[in-house]
Amino acid sequence: MEGEEPAYVVEETADTVSFLDTRPVFKGHVLIVPRRHVETLADLPPELVVPVFTAAQRHAAAMTTALGADGSFVAMNNTVSQSVPHLHVHVVPRRRKDGLRGFFWPRQRYVEGEAAEYAAIVRAGVAQ
Amino acid sequence: MEGEEPAYVVEETADTVSFLDTRPVFKGHVLIVPRRHVETLADLPPELVVPVFTAAQRHAAAMTTALGADGSFVAMNNTVSQSVPHLHVHVVPRRRKDGLRGFFWPRQRYVEGEAAEYAAIVRAGVAQ
Numbered sequence: 001m002e003g004e005e006p007a008y009v010v011e012e013t014a015d016t017v018s019f020l021d022t023r024p025v026f027k028g029h030v031l032i033v034p035r036r037h038v039e040t041l042a043d044l045p046p047e048l049v050v051p052v053f054t055a056a057q058r059h060a061a062a063m064t065t066a067l068g069a070d071g072s073f074v075a076m077n078n079t080v081s082q083s084v085p086h087l088h089v090h091v092v093p094r095r096r097k098d099g100l101r102g103f104f105w106p107r108q109r110y111v112e113g114e115a116a117e118y119a120a121i122v123r124a125g126v127a128q
Numbered sequence: 129m130e131g132e133e134p135a136y137v138v139e140e141t142a143d144t145v146s147f148l149d150t151r152p153v154f155k156g157h158v159l160i161v162p163r164r165h166v167e168t169l170a171d172l173p174p175e176l177v178v179p180v181f182t183a184a185q186r187h188a189a190a191m192t193t194a195l196g197a198d199g200s201f202v203a204m205n206n207t208v209s210q211s212v213p214h215l216h217v218h219v220v221p222r223r224r225k226d227g228l229r230g231f232f233w234p235r236q237r238y239v240e241g242e243a244a245e246y247a248a249i250v251r252a253g254v255a256q
Contacts, residue, residue, distance in 0.1 A: 049181050067249055
C-alpha cells in the first residue's frame with residue numbers, strides 16, 4: 001500500500017479511500033482503508049470509527065444495490081492473515097450458493113465447563 | 129437469538145450485548161449484537177455505529193491481551209451465510225499457524241478490462 005497508487009479507486013473521502021482488491025474473493029471485492037496509518041482495528045482512533053464504518057456500510061449496500069449480490073461479507077484480519085500492516089476492511093459481494101459456505105466457517109465445540117472459562121477470560125479483557 | 133438468553137455473556141452496554149458463540153471458529157469467539165433489532169450492517173442506524181464498533185475494538189483487543197491470541201478476525205455476514213437476521217459481529221481469536229489461512233480466502237483473478245468495469249459499478253453504488 002505504501003507509495004503504491006491503488007489502481008481501481010472506488011471512493012475517496014476526507015478520512016478513507018476504497019479500491020478493488022486485485023485478487024478478489026468474488027469480483028467487486030473492495031478494501032476500505034483509513035488515510036491515516038492505523039495498524040489494526042483496536043488501534044483505530046475514536047474519530048475514525050464513524051468514517052471507516054459508515055464507508056463499510058455504503059460499500060456493503062452497494063454490493064446488493066449496484067452489483068446485484070444477495071448479501072455481503074465485511075471483515076478485518078488483525079495481525080494474523082493481515083497481508084499489510086495497515087487496517088483494511090474487506091467488503092465482499094456474496095451470492096446464495098456461491099460455494100463459500102461449506103469451508104468458510106469451520107467450527108469447534110466447547111467441552112464441559114470450558115465455555116464459562118473462556119467467557120470469564122474475555123470478559124475480564126474487555127472490561128480492562 | 130429471539131427469546132433465548134445467551135448463555136455466556138461477555139459484555140453488556142446500553143446499546144450492545146456480547147456473548148460466546150457456542151460453536152466457535154476458535155475458542156473465545158464472541159458475537160456482538162446491538163440490542164435494537166437491526167438486520168444487516170447497512171441497516172445499522174448512525175447512532176449505533178460507534179457503540180457497535182467500539183465494542184468490536186474492545187473485543188478484538190481482548191483476544192490478544194486476555195486470551196493471548198496473536199491477532200483477531202472481525203467479520204459480519206450480511207444476508208448470505210447470516211445464520212440469524214439480526215446483525216452480529218464475529219470477533220475470533222487468531223493464532224499464527226492456526227490452520228485457517230489456506231482455505232480461508234480463496235481468490236479469483238480479473239480478466240483484462242473487468243476490474244475497471246467492476247470498480248465503476250461499485251463506485252456508482254457507493255455514490256448513491
